[in-house]
Amino acid sequence: MKRQLRGSCHCGNISFVFATDKTDSELPKRECQCGFCLRHGRISTSDPDGELRITVGAAEKLNKYRFGHRTADFYVCRDCGAVPVVTSEIDGAAIGLVDVRMIDGFPWSRTDTASHDREGEEVNDRLARRKRSWTGTVTFE
Ligand SMILES: [Zn+2]
Numbered sequence: 001m002k003r004q005l006r007g008s009c010h011c012g013n014i015s016f017v018f019a020t021d022k023t024d025s026e027l028p029k030r031e032c033q034c035g036f037c038l039r040h041g042r043i044s045t046s047d048p049d050g051e052l053r054i055t056v057g058a059a060e061k062l063n064k065y066r067f068g069h070r071t072a073d074f075y076v077c078r079d080c081g082a083v084p085v086v087t088s089e090i091d092g093a094a095i096g097l098v099d100v101r102m103i104d105g106f107p108w109s110r111t112d113t114a115s116h117d118r119e120g121e122e123v124n125d126r127l128a129r130r131k132r133s134w135t136g137t138v139t140f141e
Contacts (some may be wrong), residue, residue: 002050007103009082013057016085018098018135020050022048028133029100029108033117036067036074040083042095043113051137052096054085069123072130087138090131094138 008015027045064073073089100108101106
C-alpha cells in the first residue's frame with residue numbers, strides 16, 4: 001500500500017490523491033522554465049510508479065488550459081485560479097503531475113528544487129520524457 005498525499009486547488013474544487021512509495025525528499029521538485037509555469041511558480045512532482053486520482057467537483061469551474069505543442073492539460077480552477085494538476089495523454093493513457101505547493105502540508109523548500117528549461121525540445125522527445133518521469137497511472141472522478 002503506497003502512502004497517499006492529498007492536495008487540492010485553493011477552493012477545493014479540484015482535488016487529488018497522489019499515491020507513491022517515494023519519501024518527501026525522494027520526490028523530484030521540478031521548476032519548469034516555460035512562460036506558464038514561471039508565471040504560476042509551479043513546482044511539479046511525479047512518480048512513474050505512482051498513482052494519481054483526480055476529483056473535480058463542479059466541472060464548469062474547471063478550465064483545461066493548453067498551449068505550445070498542446071500536448072498537456074493544465075487543470076486551472078476558474079474559481080480560485082490555482083493549477084493543482086497537469087495531465088498528458090500518451091498512447092491512449094493519461095499520465096500526470098501535481099504541484100508540490102498544492103499537496104497538504106508538503107515540506108518543499110526553494111533549495112530543494114531543480115530548474116528545467118525545455119525550450120526547443122522536440123515533441124516526440126517531450127512525450128518520451130514525460131512517459132519516463134510523470135506519474136504513470138491517472139484516474140478521474
Ligand atoms: Zn479552486
